[in-house]
Amino acid sequence: MTDILQSKNIPIIDFSLFETNQPLCAQQIKLACENLGFFYLKNHGFNEKDIEEVFHNTKLYFDQPHEEKQKFKINEHYYGYIDIRQELLDLETQKIGDHKESFNFSKFNDNDDPLAQVLPPLFHERKSLFSSVSKKCHGLCLKILQALAIALEIPQSEGDKYWFESKHSYDLKSGDCLRIIHYPPTVIDNDQKDIRAGSHSDYGSLTVLFQKDIGGLEIQPHNSTEWVSVPVIPNHVVINVGDCLQFWTKGLLKSIKHRVVFRKDTRDLDRYSIAYFFHAGSDVILDSIPSQLIPQDNNTKYITAGEHLQNKLNVTYQKIY
Numbered sequence: 578m579t580d581i582l583q584s585k586n587i588p589i590i591d592f593s594l595f596e597t598n599q600p601l602c603a604q605q606i607k608l609a610c611e612n613l614g615f616f617y618l619k620n621h622g623f624n625e626k627d628i629e630e631v632f633h634n635t636k637l638y639f640d641q642p643h644e645e646k647q648k649f650k651i652n653e654h655y656y657g658y659i660d661i662r663q664e665l666l667d668l669e670t671q672k673i674g675d676h677k678e679s680f681n682f683s684k685f686n687d688n689d690d691p692l693a694q695v696l697p698p699l700f701h702e703r704k705s706l707f708s709s710v711s712k713k714c715h716g717l718c719l720k721i722l723q724a725l726a727i728a729l730e731i732p733q734s735e736g737d738k739y740w741f742e743s744k745h746s747y748d749l750k751s752g753d754c755l756r757i758i759h760y761p762p763t764v765i766d767n768d769q770k771d772i773r774a775g776s777h778s779d780y781g782s783l784t785v786l787f788q789k790d791i792g793g794l795e796i797q798p799h800n801s802t803e804w805v806s807v808p809v810i811p812n813h814v815v816i817n818v819g820d821c822l823q824f825w826t827k828g829l830l831k832s833i834k835h836r837v838v839f840r841k842d843t844r845d846l847d848r849y850s851i852a853y854f855f856h857a858g859s860d861v862i863l864d865s866i867p868s869q870l871i872p873q874d875n876n877t878k879y880i881t882a883g884e885h886l887q888n889k890l891n892v893t894y895q896k897i898y
């Protein structure tokens with residue numbers, strides 16, 4: 578209950594509005610992205626059974642022996658298994674890596690791509706489930722970007738509501754990734770600071786996040802030092818803006834910091850989450866930006882074109898290899 582109260586400032590948007598009242602849906606999404614960059618969606622169109630199945634297989638996968646998981650460890654494209662403490666998201670304050678393990682899936686292309694990710698047997702057998710959820714996440718993000726383009730009034734000459742969409746086709750080469758995450762209970766005693774996922778912002782366009790049962794996700798609103806809990810609300814997904822969208826809109830839409838902490842009541846329990854990181858095609862990120870995306874009276878310090886994203890990418894690679 579406390580959690581729900583704490584989350585009162587995080588908007589909950591009914592996504593059935595996208596079909597019934599697109600202008601209203603567009604305004605609500607734009608407002609949420611301008612203020613907090615984080616919001617819940619209900620009536621998002623996912624089949625709850627599919628999401629349950631993904632969580633079920635996520636647990637089965639991480640329950641396997643360590644050697645089994647290591648057989649498909651993270652590759653140079655950032656797909657595969659990432660071990661506990663291998664990723665460190667907050668370089669400034671963390672002394673040890675995140676207390677989590679994860680598995681990154683690349684996009685699922687139907688053609689026989691010789692470079693396609695080779696999946697562990699457990700996932701290979703359930704490829705159609707993971708492929709369908711990955712594509713649904715991608716499709717949902719495209720709709721959210723359409724809503725944003727409507728609210729930002731991108732003119733027809735620039736591609737109107739399809740401006741963002743043209744840069745995010747499923748077949749473009751991009752950093753898109755479906756990630757399953759397991760946060761085991763902490764093994765460090767209470768006096769030492771341990772964290773499930775250090776403070777960071779996501780560097781793509783949007784992230785779709787499915788939480789289940791165990792909370793711990795927190796956000797730090799823009800210009801604030803406070804951390805606000807993002808509790809689990811059954812059948813709701815969490816959406817957040819990434820750095821790329823903040824960059825394209827010169828800070829109008831906010832990519833804010835978030836982290837996953839050990840809460841006292843659940844520090845002894847395993848936590849699982851599923852995230853979809855939605856990215857623009859690598860070759861089109863720096864294409865020209867319609868002037869409508871540049872707010873007229875914005876005091877936000879601009880992020881330098883591309884450098885920020887590049888830095889983030891380099892950081893990601895450095896900490897793994």
Ligand SMILES: O=C(O)CCC(=O)C(=O)O
Binds near residue numbers: 837852
């Ligand atoms: O597991 C979560 O709730 C959040 C994970 C996250 O922020 C990330 O992997 O970027």
Ligand SMILES: [Fe+2]
Binds near residue numbers: 778784
């Ligand atoms: Fe994140």
